Amino acid sequence: MMLRVNEVVASAPGRVNLIGEHLDYNGGRCLPIGLPQRTTARIARASDGRVTVRSGDLTWSGVVGERPDGWAAYVVGVLDVLGIHEPLDITISSNVPLGAGLSSSAALECSVAAGVDALLGLGLSREELTAACIRAETEYVGAPTGGLDQTASVYAEAGQAVLLDFADGSHAQVAFDPESAGLTLLVVDTRVAHEHVDGGYAARRADCEAAARTLGVGHLCEVTDTASALTALTDERIRRRARHVFSEQQRVGEFVTALDLGDWAEAGALMTSSHESLRDDFEVSCPELDAVVEAALEAGALGARMTGGGFGGSAIVLVDVTLVGDVRSAVDAAFAANGWGAPAHLDAPPSAGAAVEAAQGAPVVT
Ligand code: GLA
Numbered sequence: 001m002m003l004r005v006n007e008v009v010a011s012a013p014g015r016v017n018l019i020g021e022h023l024d025y026n027g028g029r030c031l032p033i034g035l036p037q038r039t040t041a042r043i044a045r046a047s048d049g050r051v052t053v054r055s056g057d058l059t060w061s062g063v064v065g066e067r068p069d070g071w072a073a074y075v076v077g078v079l080d081v082l083g084i085h086e087p088l089d090i091t092i093s094s095n096v097p098l099g100a101g102l103s104s105s106a107a108l109e110c111s112v113a114a115g116v117d118a119l120l121g122l123g124l125s126r127e128e129l130t131a132a133c134i135r136a137e138t139e140y141v142g143a144p145t146g147g148l149d150q151t152a153s154v155y156a157e158a159g160q161a162v163l164l165d166f167a168d169g170s171h172a173q174v175a176f177d178p179e180s181a182g183l184t185l186l187v188v189d190t191r192v193a194h195e196h197v198d199g200g201y202a203a204r205r206a207d208c209e210a211a212a213r214t215l216g217v218g219h220l221c222e223v224t225d226t227a228s229a230l231t232a233l234t235d236e237r238i239r240r241r242a243r244h245v246f247s248e249q250q251r252v253g254e255f256v257t258a259l260d261l262g263d264w265a266e267a268g269a270l271m272t273s274s275h276e277s278l279r280d281d282f283e284v285s286c287p288e289l290d291a292v293v294e295a296a297l298e299a300g301a302l303g304a305r306m307t308g309g310g311f312g313g314s315a316i317v318l319v320d321v322t323l324v325g326d327v328r329s330a331v332d333a334a335f336a337a338n339g340w341g342a343p344a345h346l347d348a349p350p351s352a353g354a355a356v357e358a359a360q361g362a363p364v365v366t
Contacts (some may be wrong), residue, residue: 027219034156101313268303
């Protein structure tokens with residue numbers, strides 16, 4: 001007896017990037033982990049000719065092919081790029097904080113893509129799922145992001161970081177188990193909202209592309225003689241942008257080696273240098289992110305840095321488990337002293353990527 005799948009539940013995680021920031025669109029390497037916070041999409045076939053998307057109190061509904069504005073575009077964008085013209089009822093729930101730089105939009109796209117793939121039997125590979133989610137965000141929604149978030153949300157694995165190489169599209173798992181050394185990774189959400197459709201991210205990208213054009217390469221991470229390249233870049237701002245990209249690419253390699261050697265002190269120091277480079281050369285940090293890093297280091301953390309695109313969002317902190325309370329209190333105190341609203345604290349054990357959780361079918365009558 002054949003079963004026709006009528007309803008699927010699929011989920012996908014938010015992410016934090018351990019290191020390798022603003023390297024995806026520069027053809028470099030990034031090292032994200034999946035978060036335990038996930039977005040879940042329950043997707044059912046409908047018979048009313050409409051696509052209806054619900055999330056909490058919000059509902060968007062349109063005839064198949066209609067284009068939403070706002071949050072539902074991340075869902076309908078996935079259907080659009082996959083060429084799906086079926087009426088569907090989609091219900092979203094999520095505990096990935098929104099606007100926190102933890103890739104809530106990628107978690108949404110990837111949960112929907114994994115769900116419709118299973119519901120409609122599309123048989124998509126992980127590469128195809130990832131590519132569809134990237135296109136939904138960059139082409140349909142129009143956020144000029146670089147692919148890190150969707151790739152992380154699809155390829156993440158429990159207990160592992162995933163080394164993404166945007167030069168050749170390859171991925172490799174890298175064991176990431178700070179608990180084995182008595183450490184833990186904390187996420188601090190500054191609650192300063194950030195948006196990639198805003199100009200800062202696009203401006204950084206444009207600076208990097210300008211540098212690559214001057215240097216005659218397709219992407220900045222193709223440059224091998226970085227010292228000569230920096231001399232050749234005469235515009236001071238563009239030179240600083242390139243210097244971040246070159247130094248960050250170097251740090252990714254050193255960080256992977258440090259993890260391999262179990263040298264957590266070095267891994268922490270590299271996270272902190274990454275933050276300094278993003279703050280001073282790439283100029284995508286903000287006072288709240290800097291305050292998290294400073295307070296965490298003063299309270300004894302091994303390393304700390306902003307994660308994601310910047311201009312708000314979240315920071316990550318590598319710290320001995322016995323100092324977690326001290327770090328969180330120090331960060332809270334710094335925010336209170338500045339008159340800022342309290343940040344949110346999350347734990348970040350590396351968690352699994354997009355997956356189908358349940359499917360229900362009915363017998364097909366032939
Ligand atoms: C955002 C973007 C990613 C990546 C990071 C910075 O999260 O969506 O593509 O560029 O910023 O590393």
